[in-house]
Amino acid sequence: MKNVLVTGANGQLARCIEKAASAFPELALHMASREILDIEDQDAILNYLREHGIDICINTAAYTAVDKAESEKEQAFAVNASAVKALAGSCASNNIPLIHVSTDYVFDGTKTSPYQVTDPVNPINVYGASKLAGEQYVQELCSRYFIVRTSWLYSEYGHNFFKTILKHANAGNPLTITTEQLGSPTNANDLAVALLTIANSGSNAYGVYHFSNEGEATWYDFAEAILEESGQLASTDLAKTDHYRTFAERPAYSILDNTEIYGEFGITPIHWRESLKTLFVENNNHK
Ligand SMILES: NC(=O)c1ccc[n+]([C@@H]2O[C@H](COP(=O)([O-])OP(=O)(O)OC[C@H]3O[C@@H](n4cnc5c(N)ncnc54)[C@H](OP(=O)(O)O)[C@@H]3O)[C@@H](O)[C@H]2O)c1
Numbered sequence: 055m056k057n058v059l060v061t062g063a064n065g066q067l068a069r070c071i072e073k074a075a076s077a078f079p080e081l082a083l084h085m086a087s088r089e090i091l092d093i094e095d096q097d098a099i100l101n102y103l104r105e106h107g108i109d110i111c112i113n114t115a116a117y118t119a120v121d122k123a124e125s126e127k128e129q130a131f132a133v134n135a136s137a138v139k140a141l142a143g144s145c146a147s148n149n150i151p152l153i154h155v156s157t158d159y160v161f162d163g164t165k166t167s168p169y170q171v172t173d174p175v176n177p178i179n180v181y182g183a184s185k186l187a188g189e190q191y192v193q194e195l196c197s198r199y200f201i202v203r204t205s206w207l208y209s210e211y212g213h214n215f216f217k218t219i220l221k222h223a224n225a226g227n228p229l230t231i232t233t234e235q236l237g238s239p240t241n242a243n244d245l246a247v248a249l250l251t252i253a254n255s256g257s258n259a260y261g262v263y264h265f266s267n268e269g270e271a272t273w274y275d276f277a278e279a280i281l282e283e284s285g286q287l288a289s290t291d292l293a294k295t296d297h298y299r300t301f302a303e304r305p306a307y308s309i310l311d312n313t314e315i316y317g318e319f320g321i322t323p324i325h326w327r328e329s330l331k332t333l334f335v336e337n338n339n340h341k
Contacts, residue, residue, distance in 0.1 A: 055082045058253050059108045061141070062115030063087040066212030067155065070246035071112065078250045084108065088115065094132060096140035103148050110253050111145050112153045113138065116185070120159070121301040123181040130184040138188035142195040151198040151260070153252055155245075158205035158237065158266070160186045163305020170311050171203075171262045179302040189262075200252055201262045202245075202315070205308055206276075209242035210337050215273065216330075219280045228291035231274040232298035237308045238266040239276045241329040251319050259318045264310035267326035279327060283334045 062068050063085035075083050084106050091102050093115050102108070117123065117133040138154065145152040159182035160175040177183040192199050208216035216239075222229055248265045271279070274294050281287040315321055 056080060056109045056253070057082050057084060057107050058250075059084045059086060059091075059102065059106065059111040061086055061091060061093050061111070061113050063090070065114055065116075065118075066207060066209050066214060067114040067242045067245060069211040070209050070242040071114070071249060074243065074246040074250055077247070078254050081250060081254055093137040093141050096144060099141055099144040100147075103144060103150060108148075108150055110151045110153065111141070112155075112249055112253060113141055114155050116155070117181070120179065120181045120304070123184065124179065124301045127180050127184075130180055131187060134181070134184035135187035135191065139191040139195065142192045142199070145198075146196045149198070151200070152192060152196050153200045153202065153249055154188070154192045155249070156189050156201050156203045157182065157185045158203060158308035158310055159305060160189065160203065161305055161308055163235070163307045165307055168309040168311035169264070171264055171314055178305060181302060182305075197260070198258070199260055202249065202252070203262070203264050203310060204240055204245050205266045205310055206237045206239045207242045207245065208239060210333065211242070214242075215239075215276065216280055216333075219277050220284060223281055223284065223286045223290045228293070229277060230293045230295050230298070231272075231277040233272040233274045233294050233296050234298060235304050235306055235308070236270050236272055237305075238269060238310065239271055239326045239330065240266045241324075241326075241333055243333070244324055244329055248315060248319070248321050251321055255319055257318065261314075263315040263318075264312050265315050265321070266310045266312060267329050268312070268323045269325045269327060270309050271326060276326075279330055283330055 123130040
């Protein structure tokens with residue numbers, strides 16, 4: 055058995071990881087919420103690693119409020135950079151591999167073809183800059199790391215676009231959704247399987263990877279698909295906008311090229327539209 059620490063256990067991705075774990079019987083998950091393990095506390099991390107005999111760590115803990123981060127720069131960097139530094143240092147001193155989750159928002163979105171793992175980074179908002187700083191600490195401090203960048207996460211857990219659209223549709227609210235960005239909506243349940251596959255592999259192909267669902271969509275396309283799957287498209291007043299004001303600027307294009315993770319870990323590509331359908335089937339219609 056391999057002891058796997060999962061940080062940020064109350065978050066959306068961590069809950070998907072917990073759900074996916076039954077397919078990985080060789081992994082014993084240690085789910086640590088912020089209350090159990092605050093990753094800003096290096097002594098607590100070191101104690102936790104030793105007490106639980108941790109063999110590998112998956113870091114899902116993060117400051118994820120993209121708009122709020124513009125006015126809470128210190129808090130965003132405290133979690134996404136300084137705390138990641140503490141975690142990376144602790145893993146390195148215990149010779150534990152670290153699987154660290156990062157974001158498509160490390161890119162500026164000026165490309166028009168999928169981002170490769172080797173493409174230059176250039177975040178355009180505070181959240182992206184804080185996540186990039188975290189990546190840099192991981193690379194600097196750990197020799198055994200997997201940085202997995204992902205995009206537009208949604209699932210049945212936590213706060214996300216998918217749940218917000220369903221909430222408004224159920225309440226009969228009109229929806230005006232932006233067409234300004236192109237990305238890949240990614241079912242966090244698929245990412246969870248990918249992360250556990252890496253943890254289970256024993257691979258030493260350390261480095262930066264991308265994982266998203268396949269295909270591209272605007273937030274409007276995604277909203278339309280959610281409503282279509284929930285059977286509420288005809289009954290919802292859904293409109294497009296190309297000027298949706300937010301505090302944080304977002305990359306206009308953030309499709310990720312996932313070639314490396316498919317090749318190295320035998321992970322099967324899944325189109326975002328298919329995965330959305332699966333989520334509805336598995337949850338017996340999320341209305
Ligand atoms: N959501 C997306 O669309 C998206 C897109 C690309 C990449 N990502 C990345 O994917 C990962 C998972 O995101 P998610 O959607 O699961 O986010 P989430 O639902 O916001 O979960 C993050 C969790 O981290 C916890 N946390 C925050 N500060 C902590 C600390 N100091 N110590 C321990 N735990 C702490 C939070 O705890 P509290 O509940 O107490 O705040 C929360 O439970 C993150 O690295 C994120 O940057 C997300």
